[in-house]
Amino acid sequence: MTTGPLPRIVAVVVTFNRLALLEKLVARLGEIEGLAEVLVVDNASSDGTGAWLAARPTTGEIPLSARTLPTNRGGAGGFHDGLAWAIDREADLVWLMDDDGLPDVDCLDKLLLETDNLDFWGPLVVDEADPGRLVFPIRLPGGARVVHAVEDVRRAAKQDRIDGIVIPFNGVLVTKELVDRIGLPREEFFIWGDDHEYRLRAEEAGARVATVVTATVRHPSVGNLGTPMMFGRTTYNDSPSDLKHYCMARNNLVNLRDYRGPLHALAFVVKTAWFYTFTRPSLSRLRLSIGAMRAGIAGDFDGHRRFLS
Structure with a gap:
């Protein structure tokens, strides 16, 4: 649990041609207390996302700003720019997410309980149609066991978290101090592996990484991976x-x-x-x-x- 002044938390959302999902996510972020600002990076969408963002949709009491990139630079380019933007906006903590995730209303509160303990951490990512299953299976530290069920991963947790594991960029928090140490995601990767590389870089720098098993983001199923x-x-x-x-x-x-x-x-x-x-x-x-x-x-x-x- 944080014991100092409340951090300035900025949410960064990267979107591409999924306006219906983005509308739902922006509405949900407006229900979550503790956010100072929401920043949306639009990867040159062609489905009306740019026009919708230009109309400055409401997020309740939370200010929303948006940038539409001139070309599609993938998730890697979007998170590279969005994270830099959030740090420029004097964020202490940046909450990173794709447009197809939907955090539970209490997700941020659950994550913030670990503010003093971690540098790079996130929630469980569960199947929106079957919340008892993980969208991205987790290989438990210290062995080869891969778990698919939410209850299995929660049973394996210690003090409501599993250290050494995080699923970026699906509702993860990263501290400004860590960004200052390791830099920004590799924009040239475009998609696939940029999030994994950022976690590996954080671990190499000695960052405290974990998944908080009481916090949840709901996500569409991606089928069987592999x-x-x-x-x-x-x-x-x-x-x-x-x-x-x-x-x-x-x-x-x-x-x-x-x-x-x-x-x-x-x-x-x-x-x-x-x-x-x-x-x-x-x-x-x-x-x-x-x-x-x-x-x-x-x-x-x-x-x-x-x-x-």
């Missing part, structure tokens, strides 16, 4: 979207190289080759993967643009 491979011993994230797959292959290899070392990076290359040779044979996907990984090694982060419409 296709089983190698006789069920592991899974592989195979997206039907060429854009998502390209960014995943490129950014995941870079993260593994930078934070786990060359052997882990090589293992990912082998895993990708196995998947598209044996598990789900596709010469075109194998070529796409190789091109993406070569680009990542070379520091070329423009290749995904050819998949943007």
Whole structure:
């Protein structure tokens, strides 16, 4: 629980072509006490989001400001700019979220109980249609066990939190002090892996990271994450979207190289080759993967643009 003066908390929402979800989220943020301001970064949406934001929708008593970017820079670019904007607005704590999440009314209150203890922390992200299940399964620290049920993760928690785990950027709080130490998300990643890289960077800097299991954000289901491979011993994230797959292959290899070392990076290359040779044979996907990984090694982060419409 915080014992000093109340921090200035600024919410940052990144949105792209999901106006109906954004309207619902903005309305919910207006119901949450403790926010000083809401900042919305619009990734050049084409569904009327810019016009709606220009009309300055109400968030109750909470001021709302918006920026529409000239081009779509993905979640990575949106959170890069939004976090910098919040710090410029003298935020002590920044509450980061995508437009498709919906925090419970008491979510921020539950998170703030840990203000004195943590640097980078967030809530459980549960399936909006089945709140007893996690949208993003959690691998418990200290072992290989992955939990999918909310009750399982709450039973594993100590003092209402699980240290060393957080699911960015779905309603996570980050302190200004940590941002000053580690900088902003890698905007060049565009999508996929930018949030994971930011968590890895925070951990490398000694940040106190955790999930508060009493706090909840509701999120649409994303289905089963990962296709089983190698006789069920592991899974592989195979997206039907060429854009998502390209960014995943490129950014995941870079993260593994930078934070786990060359052997882990090589293992990912082998895993990708196995998947598209044996598990789900596709010469075109194998070529796409190789091109993406070569680009990542070379520091070329423009290749995904050819998949943007």
